[in-house]
Amino acid sequence: MSTxxxxxTARERxxxxxxxxxxxxxxxxxxxxxxxxxxxxxxxxxxxxxxRILHPFIGVAMFLFFMAMAVRFxxxxxxxxxxxxxxxxxxxxxxxxxxxLPEVGKYNAGQKILFWxxxxxxxxxxxxGVVVWQPWFAPFFPIGLLRVAVVVHALAAWIMIxxxxxxVYAAIWVKGTVRAMTRGTxxxxxxxxxxxxWYREMTGK
Numbered sequence: 001m002s003t004x005x006x007x008x009t010a011r012e013r014x015x016x017x018x019x020x021x022x023x024x025x026x027x028x029x030x031x032x033x034x035x036x037x038x039x040x041x042x043x044x045x046x047x048x049x050x051x052r053i054l055h056p057f058i059g060v061a062m063f064l065f066f067m068a069m070a071v072r073f074x075x076x077x078x079x080x081x082x083x084x085x086x087x088x089x090x091x092x093x094x095x096x097x098x099x100x101l102p103e104v105g106k107y108n109a110g111q112k113i114l115f116w117x118x119x120x121x122x123x124x125x126x127x128x129g130v131v132v133w134q135p136w137f138a139p140f141f142p143i144g145l146l147r148v149a150v151v152v153h154a155l156a157a158w159i160m161i162x163x164x165x166x167x168v169y170a171a172i173w174v175k176g177t178v179r180a181m182t183r184g185t186x187x188x189x190x191x192x193x194x195x196x197x198w199y200r201e202m203t204g205k
Contacts, residue, residue, distance in 0.1 A: 003188040007180040015069045022062035029055040063126045083109035103196040128153035
């Protein structure tokens with residue numbers, strides 16, 4: 001049986017899944033409010049009025065739990081020279097040619113890019129969302145700012161959705177990755193192949 005290495009604690013996994021669930025709920029409710037073609041999604045939240053009421057609160061919850069997660073993972077997501085080399089060899093990564101790739105730590109450059117994308121996008125979603133939050137805050141802002149905030153909010157949301165789609169696809173594509181966020185462990189072989197510097201750190205080999 002392959003040796004297992006702990007990648008995430010129970011608290012880290014719980015934090016991740018709360019953010020993931022909040023993102024799905026915020027995304028679905030946001031799409032329902034974004035365009036009439038998606039209005040049928042309001043049925044998931046009890047109708048149009050409830051969707052409008054719940055969406056911003058879900059967004060605030062997502063922001064708070066993500067910030068807690070970001071603080072925890074901040075140090076592991078700093079870019080290194082190995083990450084720059086990894087990005088230059090992205091074709092080899094996509095073609096599963098691991099020979100000669102730089103040794104990366106707990107996260108590769110792609111994962112770090114997604115992390116920093118979320119660090120920027122989620123606060124942008126919060127601030128722009130507060131500006132257009134009816135009836136609590138929107139009346140305090142001029143109509144011009146409201147219009148800009150709506151566009152910025154929608155743009156940030158679409159960037160986030162695309163980023164998460166890639167994230168989910170990559171997690172499924174790289175066999176053994178999903179286990180890290182469901183059971184908290186990965187095989188030593190997985191760690192050695194995909195995150196060798198982290199493997200050395202954890203095993204001393």
